[in-house]
Amino acid sequence: MPLGVHTSIAGGLCRSVERAKALGCGCMQIFGRNPRSWIYRPLSPEEAGLFRAARESSGLWPVVVHTNYLINLCSPDAEIFQKSVDIFIKELSIAEDIAADYLVTHLGSPRDSGTRFAIERVGQALKEVAGSGLGLKTMILLENTSGAGTGFGSNIADLGEIIRGAQEDGVAAGLCLDTCHAFAAGYSFSTPLELEAFIKEIDETAGLENLKLIHLNDSKGAHNSKLDRHEHIGKGGIGIKAFKYLLTHPDIREVPMILETPKKTDEDDPMNLEAVRKIFEG
Numbered sequence: 001m002p003l004g005v006h007t008s009i010a011g012g013l014c015r016s017v018e019r020a021k022a023l024g025c026g027c028m029q030i031f032g033r034n035p036r037s038w039i040y041r042p043l044s045p046e047e048a049g050l051f052r053a054a055r056e057s058s059g060l061w062p063v064v065v066h067t068n069y070l071i072n073l074c075s076p077d078a079e080i081f082q083k084s085v086d087i088f089i090k091e092l093s094i095a096e097d098i099a100a101d102y103l104v105t106h107l108g109s110p111r112d113s114g115t116r117f118a119i120e121r122v123g124q125a126l127k128e129v130a131g132s133g134l135g136l137k138t139m140i141l142l143e144n145t146s147g148a149g150t151g152f153g154s155n156i157a158d159l160g161e162i163i164r165g166a167q168e169d170g171v172a173a174g175l176c177l178d179t180c181h182a183f184a185a186g187y188s189f190s191t192p193l194e195l196e197a198f199i200k201e202i203d204e205t206a207g208l209e210n211l212k213l214i215h216l217n218d219s220k221g222a223h224n225s226k227l228d229r230h231e232h233i234g235k236g237g238i239g240i241k242a243f244k245y246l247l248t249h250p251d252i253r254e255v256p257m258i259l260e261t262p263k264k265t266d267e268d269d270p271m272n273l274e275a276v277r278k279i280f281e282g
Contacts, residue, residue, distance in 0.1 A: 001247075002026040002061060002256040003216075003276055005269050013047055013098065017054040023269055029064040029104070029258045032094040036069055038083065040090050048097040055099065062101035062256050064213060065138075067091050072108030073125040074118035074152050084108065085125045092129065095138040102213055104141045104176045107162075109150045118152040119161055126166040126173070140166070141176040141213055146184035146221075146228040154185035154226075160206030174210040177202070178260075179246070180217035180231070183238050186224035190242040199251050208251055216257045216276065218243075232261050232268070233275040244279050253280075 004025035007016040013030065020028035033041060055063055071088050075081040088105065095103040110118040122142075129135045142162060147154035159175055166173035187201075188194040202208060218236030221227030225237075234240035246252055261272045 001253055001280065003259075003273065004028045004060070004257070005259045005273065006030065006066070012050070013043075014050040014054040017051065017058050017060065020060060021058050023273060025273075026060065027062050027064070027256045027258065028060050029066055029260075031068075032065045032091050032098075033068070035066070038068075038070060038087065040087060042090075043094050043097055048094075051098045062213070063099070064102045064104055064141075064258060065091070065095040065098075065100045067103060067105040069106070071105060073105070074108050074110045074113075074121040076111055076113045076117065076121075081121065081125070085128050088125065089129060089132050089134060092132075092134045092138060092140070096134060100138050102139050102141050102174075102176075104143050104213065104215075106143055106145060106151075107153045110152055111150050115152070115155070115158060119158055122152075122162050123165050126162070126171050127169055130166075130169045130171045135166075135171040135173075139172040139174055139212065141174050143176040143215065144178055144181050144185070146181040147186070147226040148184075148228050154181070156182075156187075156202055157205035160210070163206060163210055174212040175202075175206045176213040176215060177211060178215035178217060179238060179243075180215075180219040180236075181228060183219045183223055184221050184225050184227050188223065189246055190223075190239070192245055195242075195245045195249060199249065203251075211255055214252070214255050214257045216243075216247075216259050217261055230261055233259070233272045240275075240279070243276075247276065247279050 004027035006029040007019045071084045145153040189198045218231040220229035220231045
């Protein structure tokens with residue numbers, strides 16, 4: 001089971017590899033650039049080459065890039081939608097330049113345009129990706145959301161429909177399951193029976209073969225709260241027992257896992273990594 005964290009790119013992309021290895025990670029996630037800005041700075045061939053070399057020598061797998069938080073692939077506003085698609089394609093280009101395995105993205109909000117509009121709008125965006133010639137080297141992973149506000153993506157069945165449509169269009173696409181978001185959206189996996197039902201639903205709607213990554217987070221909010229607030233492993237609403245059921249399940253335990261837990265001190269990542277390792281050991 002590859003286990004890692006989201007690491008900082010401060011000082012250059014290749015520094016993130018050093019940080020991941022120092023923590024004993026088997027995999028890692030980064031932002032390709034500033035996640036809260038529309039400004040795009042192309043990655044130099046030198047910087048991309050340094051990252052690829054560092055990653056190759058590290059043995060890390062998978063390497064994951066997370067997209068900009070401003071991207072809205074289901075916006076009903078034509079200008080925002082096209083701006084989002086253009087930036088998404090550029091971020092996918094960065095991911096492919098550094099030989100990242102996966103590019104994870106949130107899907108945004110259709111405001112009051114509804115679920116069907118959102119599904120078709122994201123499908124339209126991914127058709128543009130297919131037309132760009134990208135999306136073959138780095139797989140695009142759609143991340144489930146908590147269901148807060150008008151955000152789209154809390155229903156895994158909706159993501160499964162988009163994933164299969166993208167695959168038919170020739171785009172490599174899959175699912176990133178965020179545990180905090182799933183719990184906050186109302187999915188239950190606190191008992192073995194609930195977990196079996198949850199995994200069956202993933203399989204029947206998105207396909208377990210398409211589950212490529214897990215964002216491993218506890219939840220500050222209660223079950224079905226729609227609150228997107230991550231917590232340290234075992235210290236939130238999900239709890240250690242539910243994580244033990246989930247992480248040791250034979251259909252889940254080999255899926256790569258990335259921690260996105262709070263980082264207030266330098267001790268937080270090691271603490272959460274140790275908590276997960278103890279689950280697997282015990």
